[in-house]
Amino acid sequence: MRVHYDAVVVGSGFGGAVAACRLVQAGMRVCILERGRWWSPQEFPLHNDDPRAWLWTGWSTGLYQYHYFEDMDVVVASGVGGGSLVYANVLIVPPADVFATGWPAAITLSVLAPYYQRVREMLHPMPYPRAWSRTKTRVMYQAAELTGRRENFKLPDLGVYWGQPGVPHPDPYGFGTSQTGCADLAECVTGCPIRAKNSLDLNYIALALRNGAECRPLHEVVTIAREGNEFTVYYLDRSRPVPEEGKVCASRVVLAAGTLGSTEILLKAVYKYRTLGPVSPALGRGFSGNGDIQATLIGIAPEVSFTTGPTITASINYPEEHFLIEDGGLPPVVTLKLNGWLPSFNALPLLMMGRDAADGLLRLTGRRQKLTLEWSYTNSLPLFKAMERCVQELAAALGGQAVFMPAWSLARKLITVHPLGGCRMADSPQYGVVDDGGAVYGQPGLYVADGSIVPTSLGVNPALTIAALAERVAERIIREG
Ligand SMILES: Cc1cc2nc3c(=O)[nH]c(=O)nc-3n(C[C@H](O)[C@H](O)[C@H](O)COP(=O)(O)OP(=O)(O)OC[C@H]3O[C@@H](n4cnc5c(N)ncnc54)[C@H](O)[C@@H]3O)c2cc1C
DSSP states (O other): OOOEEEEEEEOOSTTHHHHHHHHHHTTOOEEEEOSSOOOOGGGSGGGOSOGGGSBBOSSSBOSEEEEOOSSEEEEEEOSTTGGGGTSOOBOOOOOGGGGGSSSOTTOOHHHHHHHHHHHHHHHOOBOOTTGGGOHHHHHHHHHHHHTTOGGGEEOOOBOBOOSSBTOEESOTTSSSOOEEBOOOOOOGGGOOTTOOBOOGGGTHHHHHHHTTOEEETTEEEEEEEEETTEEEEEEEETTSSSOEEEEEEEEEEEEOSHHHHHHHHHHIIIIISOOSOOOOTTTTEEEBOTTOEEEEEESOSSOOOOSSSOSOOOEEEEGGGTEEEEEOOOOHHHHHHHHTTSOOOOEEEEEEEEOOOOOEEEEEETTTTEEEEEOOSGGGHHHHHHHHHHHHHHHHHTTSEEEEOHHHHHHOOEEESOOBOSSOBOSSTTTOSBOTTSBBTTOTTEEEOSGGGOOSOOSSOOHHHHHHHHHHHHHHHHHHO
16 A cells, blocks of 8 residues: 555545545645544444444444533544534535634635635535425524514525435436435434435545545544654554554645544644644644534424424524524434433424634643643633523523523533634734644644634534635645645
8 A cells, every 4th residue: 555645634524525635636646544434324323233333432433422521522523524424514604703803814704705615516505495394494483583583594505415305316416426315314413324415425535536535444643743844644544453553654744633633633743742843832722612502492382393304404693692593403213212211392402503712722631641621611601691591582482491401501511513723723823723724833744624723613503614714725735836
């Protein structure tokens, strides 16, 4: 197997898939190292008898990784396609004022506009065409109307193939991958078993492979080392019965292992293995959970079903308070299992996200140098209070009650699926790890292109912005040759 490449890309989610695809299209020999597996539709955990298909722990190579931290838990995905395998398909451009503070001067919404457009041309986002046939969408609209927010109700763009429901198409978008029209299975967040979602393995990665990229699944990067102008990337090959160490070399490395993954690789390369020289003292700073908080509306009228249709179908925007409320959903089989030991009731899960203070810290602690997150809700409390108030208003308007996660209500602990920051972009190495083009300060040839470079919370679902930034990082690498 080849050892030397023009570029090594670590991770294959919204940052890595985009970067790898564009670099290989520009003629580079690219190797993608991804710790997770290739997931065929039948292998997703709901359709797999092997319980190890659920969790990625290092010993098992399942679909999700659950990071348990003291103040906030973080859920991410593992597999070729990264978070796109389990995301709820929502692709939203944040409002222009998000970029006004905390971002490098070169990044504005109008600067990013062409990159957003490139991603949209690959992921084909469109609102759910059958939205009005779903009770939960109608209830969201009703709630918006009753609380005086009809203007702020929206059917968000979803990256889903809306062909004939349940009917396969050999190649709907010209990437050489077959997909099937969304059949309303509500399995978006457990892995679509019919390939209706436009996950990255079916577009950016398919195109990258077609152009000659090499993708090595089950290859977990341990550290990177610099020797002159060349990097060596050390990995553990978990496709073997006994994991084997290995390495690849390149003059350019793009870290795209996600907010936690890339920050951890850099922290360990600098402070644990000492294979890389110094980087910015801002490494690990600026962690944000993107203001994620979840609630459930119970006892509302009319009756709603959240087990049919895509996971998210609608949003209500609160622009003056910088947050968004979306409906949630779960596959019927999960709720059947839950109802085995929970009373069944009429309920609507709600997912909120907003502009939190982005003031968490990721660092290595203890003898084993484990990744830990320090985060406090204090500076973000006004946001969460406003969210609580507005969710209570929605519940009251629908004649029900809002129930927040007990961890939040009792212990002020949150769960996020939208981790951001840690290697944030800034105009100077004093404040950020990378510049506005994703280049790591002080480490020529090393780039970061994933959620970790986003320097503030976005207050909307972040995947489209991460992919747009990765398009820009890739363009810069290609320009520099
Ligand atoms: C259940 C759920 C629903 C979501 N819904 C939405 C949504 O609707 N809209 C939205 O915008 N966002 C959504 N998100 C968030 C979205 O998935 C993430 O923001 C996005 O995937 C982050 O992109 P990324 O490139 O930073 O990282 P990822 O997409 O997480 O990709 C990182 C990749 O790197 C790999 N990796 C990690 N460490 C290593 C290593 N050491 N070596 C090799 N590979 C490694 C991982 O396995 C992974 O494949 C959702 C997330 C979850 C969990």
